[in-house]
Amino acid sequence: MRETAANTQIILSEIRSTIQDTIKHIFDSQKIEELVTLGLEIIYGAARFLDPKSVEVGGQIIRARKFVIATGSSPRAPDLPGLHEIEYLTNETAFALSSLPQSLIVVGGGPVGLEFAQSFQRLGTQVNIIQSSQILSKDDQQIVDILRQRLICEGVRLYENAKLESVSKKNEGVQAHIIQNSIPQYIQSEKILFATGRKANVQNLGLEQACINYSDKGITVDGYMLTSNPDVYALGDVTGQYQLTHAAQAEADHVIHHALMIPDLKFNPQLIPWITYTDPELAHVGFTEEQLKEKGIRYTSICVDMDTIDRAYARRILDGRVKVLLTHRGKILGATMAADMAGELIIPLAMAIKFNINASSLSRVAIPYPTLSEIHKKISDEFVTAFQSKKWKRIFTRIAFHAASTIRNTARKLRRG
Numbered sequence: 001m002r003e004t005a006a007n008t009q010i011i012l013s014e015i016r017s018t019i020q021d022t023i024k025h026i027f028d029s030q031k032i033e034e035l036v037t038l039g040l041e042i043i044y045g046a047a048r049f050l051d052p053k054s055v056e057v058g059g060q061i062i063r064a065r066k067f068v069i070a071t072g073s074s075p076r077a078p079d080l081p082g083l084h085e086i087e088y089l090t091n092e093t094a095f096a097l098s099s100l101p102q103s104l105i106v107v108g109g110g111p112v113g114l115e116f117a118q119s120f121q122r123l124g125t126q127v128n129i130i131q132s133s134q135i136l137s138k139d140d141q142q143i144v145d146i147l148r149q150r151l152i153c154e155g156v157r158l159y160e161n162a163k164l165e166s167v168s169k170k171n172e173g174v175q176a177h178i179i180q181n182s183i184p185q186y187i188q189s190e191k192i193l194f195a196t197g198r199k200a201n202v203q204n205l206g207l208e209q210a211c212i213n214y215s216d217k218g219i220t221v222d223g224y225m226l227t228s229n230p231d232v233y234a235l236g237d238v239t240g241q242y243q244l245t246h247a248a249q250a251e252a253d254h255v256i257h258h259a260l261m262i263p264d265l266k267f268n269p270q271l272i273p274w275i276t277y278t279d280p281e282l283a284h285v286g287f288t289e290e291q292l293k294e295k296g297i298r299y300t301s302i303c304v305d306m307d308t309i310d311r312a313y314a315r316r317i318l319d320g321r322v323k324v325l326l327t328h329r330g331k332i333l334g335a336t337m338a339a340d341m342a343g344e345l346i347i348p349l350a351m352a353i354k355f356n357i358n359a360s361s362l363s364r365v366a367i368p369y370p371t372l373s374e375i376h377k378k379i380s381d382e383f384v385t386a387f388q389s390k391k392w393k394r395i396f397t398r399i400a401f402h403a404a405s406t407i408r409n410t411a412r413k414l415r416r417g
Contacts, residue, residue: 011123015095049210052229066231066259069212069219070248071205073198073237078107081166086174088167089193091116101125101190105176107164109135111276113195114151118278121156128157128187130164130178136276139284139336142303146319146338147282159187167192200238215240223266224258225251233259247272270334273350275343280320283346286334286353289325299325299333302359302382304375306339311370315340324349324379328387330359341372348376359383 032042045058054063075090077083089097091112102125106117109131121127129135129151135158136144152158162180169175173190200218213220213228218240225233233255236248250272257264273285292299306312306320320339326332335349352362363380367373 012095012097012100019095046204048204049206049212052210053231055206066233068255069205069227069232069234069238070236070252071201071238073200073218073240073243075194076197076199077194078164078196080164082168085169086167086192088174089191091193091195094120094193097191103173103189103191104128105130105174105187105189105192106195107176107192108195108197109133109137109158109160110195110197111136111274113193114147114276114278116193116195117156118151118154121151121154126155126157128159128189130159130162130176130187132161132163134160136282138288139276139282140288140323143282143321143323143336143338146321147276147278147280150278150280150319159185198237198243200240202238225255225267226258242269242272242274244272244274271350271354273343273346275346277343280317280338280340281342282336282338283342284334284336285346285350286332287325288334288336292325292333297333299327300387301325302379302386304378304382306372306375308378309370309372309374311372311374312339314370317372322375322379324359326359326383330361330383330387331356332359337375339372339375345372345375348373 036042043057043060043062047055047057049067050056050061054061055067056062075092077088077090094116100123101120104117104120104125104127106113106120106127106129109129113129113131114135117127117129131137134141134144135148148158159178159180162178162185165177165179165184167174167176170188173188174192176187176189176192178185178187199216200214202214202219207214207219210232211229212232212234219227219234219238221227221234221239221241225235225239227234235251235255237243239251241247247269251267254264254267256262270286273283275284276282287295287297289299289301302324304322304324306322307318312318312320317340320337320342322335322337322339322345324332325334332349332352334353335346337346339345348362351357352359359380360383361380362376363384365377367377
């Protein structure tokens with residue numbers, strides 16, 4: 001047991017070191033000095049609006065034609081009976097543990113909750129996930145089920161559609177009281193981690209003085225990331241929309257274009273892919289089936305299993321799948337996949353949606369063999385086989401019908417003559 005405990009401490013130490021080194025590398029690549037050389041002035045301090053056109057920072061009043069709010073978000077724990085009695089973890093503190101817990105409750109079955117759950121389970125912790133609905137409820141459940149089965153096979157205990165009633169201290173650990181299928185249950189664990197979303201950092205910004213509308217979910221913005229104050233933009237987590245780094249980067253591009261009066265389209269969140277970094281990864285871009293049904297948009301779907309791709313089979317990636325939603329003419333409306341490297345494989349489909357590339361055109365690219373990217377050619381081939389062949393069949397049927405009619409009419413004329 002001592003050797004095991006020592007090993008887990010070494011593993012946690014290595015994980016912390018890797019995380020810190022990665023964060024340092026990212027920040028070092030975005031040096032403040034380089035921003036200064038570009039003409040930016042960096043002012044440190046807590047800022048708050050005094051009125052719609054001025055901000056105060058450390059006693060200094062700044063006036064500008066335009067402002068951008070990008071204050072981010074913070075982990076959010078639910079208002080729960082007993083929460084003040086226990087110590088709990090978040091995604092920002094989980095890997096600061098000095099030792100690996102024998103058991104862990106993860107509250108929240110979204111991307112962050114599942115990523116931490118699988119990580120701790122593989123490190124040797126018994127993980128229990130409590131989710132009020134189905135895990136990854138915004139994603140296609142047919143695809144999510146691939147990940148669900150992987151988690152169960154690895155030993156993660158899932159409590160889906162379960163309501164967390166309260167938490168309390170229990171035997172040097174924590175106890176969660178849940179109700180699932182109208183049946184009360186008690187789950188005991190050494191530690192508990194809340195992955196129940198994040199709250200926008202809107203406090204103490206003087207938003208009221210700046211005439212900026214906001215709620216507990218974040219600052220309200222339009223398609224150009226403008227707030228209710230026409231001189232103030234907001235982007236990133238503080239808007240309460242897509243809380244993703246690459247979404248904030250895309251929003252920033254739109255803000256720059258709009259502020260400089262460069263013609264640009266409104267920000268389209270449907271073009272933002274999202275990825276859950278589990279094993280297998282789960283990635284999505286575009287519309288979901290539920291959204292298409294709500295909008296009354298006609299669509300069809302194509303599913304391709306990863307084990308039909310030679311590179312995937314050679315690597316024994318046998319439980320992956322991609323599902324593409326498209327019109328009968330081949331316009332791609334959305335895609336979801338569960339697979340190794342799904343975050344990389346979703347990009348060509350995101351580009352196809354962005355630039356209106358037809359599904360049949362994907363097969364016109366020479367894709368190296370064997371690679372996982374052959375999945376895109378497979379999608380194209382499936383579309384052509386399933387739908388384009390029907391199109392040509394209808395055309396040939398019409399030709400044959402008209403030819404038969406012409407022959408019959410000609411025969412009648414000959415008989416009459």
